[in-house]
Amino acid sequence: MTAATRSLLLILGLFGLGLVISGAYVLSRGPERAAGAAAIGAPFDLATTQGARFSDAGLKGEPHLVFFGYTHCPDVCPTTLAQISSAFAALGKDAKIGALFVTVDPERDTPEALRDYLSSFDPRIVGLTGTDGEIRAAARAFRAYYRKNPPDASGGYAMDHTGVVYLMDREGRFIGALNLERPAADVAKELSAYL
Known part of the structure; x- marks a missing residue:
C-alpha cells in the first residue's frame, strides 16, 4: 500500500x-x-432491587441520570456513583432528580447484592436488573456497550462497559452525556437547570 x-x-x-x-x-x-x-433511551423494562418494574415511562416527571455498570467494578463504577452522590448532595436532599444504575452483570448482581452495594451512595440512585435479554434491550435503548471478559484462574471475571452517564430531561428525552469530572457544585449547577 x-x-x-x-x-x-x-x-x-x-x-x-x-x-x-x-x-x-x-x-x-x-x-x-x-x-x-431511534431515540437514546428508547423503550426498556427492568426490575428494581425491590422487585418493582421500571420502564422508560418512569423517567418522566423528573430529570434522571442513567449509568450502566456492575458491583464488582474496581474503579469506574464506584467513582461515578460517588460523583453522582456528591452532585445530588450539592443539589440538596429535596431536589427532584433520580439516577438509575443498570447492572450489566445480572449473573452476580442479584437484587440483594445490588441493593447492598448501592446503600453506600445517595438513596436517589435506583438499582435496576433483569434477565440477560432485558439488560441487552436496555443497553440497546441507550446505545450502551458491555461485554463479559474471559474468567481468570480463580474463575472471577471483569466486564467491559460504556462509562457514559446519560442525562435525561423530565420528559424522558436524552439531553447529553453528563461530565462528572469537575467539582460537584458545578455539576449540580448544570443539573439545576433541568429541575
Missing part, C-alpha cells in the same frame, strides 16, 4: 468518524432529532 493510499484511507476514516459523531449529536438534540432515527 502506497503512502498516498494510506493517507486517503486515513482521511476517509476521519470523515466517517465525523459522520458518526455528528449523527450522535443529532440524536441528542431532542425535537430536532433526524427523521427515522
Whole structure:
C-alpha cells in the first residue's frame, strides 16, 4: 500500500468518524432529532432491587441520570456513583432528580447484592436488573456497550462497559452525556437547570 493510499484511507476514516459523531449529536438534540432515527433511551423494562418494574415511562416527571455498570467494578463504577452522590448532595436532599444504575452483570448482581452495594451512595440512585435479554434491550435503548471478559484462574471475571452517564430531561428525552469530572457544585449547577 502506497503512502498516498494510506493517507486517503486515513482521511476517509476521519470523515466517517465525523459522520458518526455528528449523527450522535443529532440524536441528542431532542425535537430536532433526524427523521427515522431511534431515540437514546428508547423503550426498556427492568426490575428494581425491590422487585418493582421500571420502564422508560418512569423517567418522566423528573430529570434522571442513567449509568450502566456492575458491583464488582474496581474503579469506574464506584467513582461515578460517588460523583453522582456528591452532585445530588450539592443539589440538596429535596431536589427532584433520580439516577438509575443498570447492572450489566445480572449473573452476580442479584437484587440483594445490588441493593447492598448501592446503600453506600445517595438513596436517589435506583438499582435496576433483569434477565440477560432485558439488560441487552436496555443497553440497546441507550446505545450502551458491555461485554463479559474471559474468567481468570480463580474463575472471577471483569466486564467491559460504556462509562457514559446519560442525562435525561423530565420528559424522558436524552439531553447529553453528563461530565462528572469537575467539582460537584458545578455539576449540580448544570443539573439545576433541568429541575
